[in-house]
Amino acid sequence: MYAAPVQEVIDQLGRLPGIGPKSAQRIAFHLLKVPASDAARLAQSIVDMKARMRWCDECHNLTDETLCSICRDARRDISTLCVVEEPRDVVAVERTHEFHGRYHVLGGAISPLDGIGPDQLNVASLLTRLRTGDVREVILCLNPNLEGEVTAGHLVRLIAPLNLKVTRVASGLPVGGDVEYADELTLGRALSGRRSVEDW
Numbered sequence: 001m002y003a004a005p006v007q008e009v010i011d012q013l014g015r016l017p018g019i020g021p022k023s024a025q026r027i028a029f030h031l032l033k034v035p036a037s038d039a040a041r042l043a044q045s046i047v048d049m050k051a052r053m054r055w056c057d058e059c060h061n062l063t064d065e066t067l068c069s070i071c072r073d074a075r076r077d078i079s080t081l082c083v084v085e086e087p088r089d090v091v092a093v094e095r096t097h098e099f100h101g102r103y104h105v106l107g108g109a110i111s112p113l114d115g116i117g118p119d120q121l122n123v124a125s126l127l128t129r130l131r132t133g134d135v136r137e138v139i140l141c142l143n144p145n146l147e148g149e150v151t152a153g154h155l156v157r158l159i160a161p162l163n164l165k166v167t168r169v170a171s172g173l174p175v176g177g178d179v180e181y182a183d184e185l186t187l188g189r190a191l192s193g194r195r196s197v198e199d200w
Helices: 004-014 021-033 036-052 087-094 123-130 146-162 184-192
Strands: 077-084 101-105 137-140 165-168
Touching: 004 021, 077 087, 077 123, 087 101, 087 184, 101 123, 123 146, 137 146, 146 165
Parallel strands: 077 101, 077 137, 137 165
Antiparallel strands: none
C-alpha cells in the first residue's frame, strides 16, 4: 500500500509493545513531516542506547557504567534488598521515596508457558549476594500476578535456609497489575506496609 521505505518503518514500529497498526502509521507519517535532523537524532539516540547500556554487575539494573548509580551510592542501606522483576520496577519504587536500600533485578519472572525458568533469571547472583552476610531483609516487590506469585514462592524456598527476614509489599497493588504502572502513593503504601512471608 505505502512505498517500501514507509512500509518498512510502519512494520518496525508495529513490532514495539503497545504500538498497533494505526499508531505505527501515525508515528511514521509524523517522522516524515519533521526535519531530517530530528529523525536522525531519534535514530542516533536509539543506536547510542543500544551501544552504551549494559546490566549493572551488582544488581542487574540498567546502567552505562560497571555499577549503576544506586549500587555506587554509599548512603544506601546495604542491609535491605528489594527484589524486582525489571529495571523499570526500580524506577517505580524509587519514585515513592519510601525505600532507601539496594535492589536486585531478576530480569523477569518464572513463566513455564514462555519457557522462562529460574535458570533464565538472575536468581543465582541473588543468592550469592545474600550469602555475603550484609543483607538482613529481602523485600519481594514482584508483580501481583501468577508469574510473580510463582517466582516469590520459589525465592522464599531458596532464601529460607539463609535465615533472613523475607517480606512482600503489602496490599495496595491490584492482583493482575504491574508494579511499573502503580502510582507513587499506592506503591509507597505497599512498601511501608510490607509483611513477613510467614503471615501469608
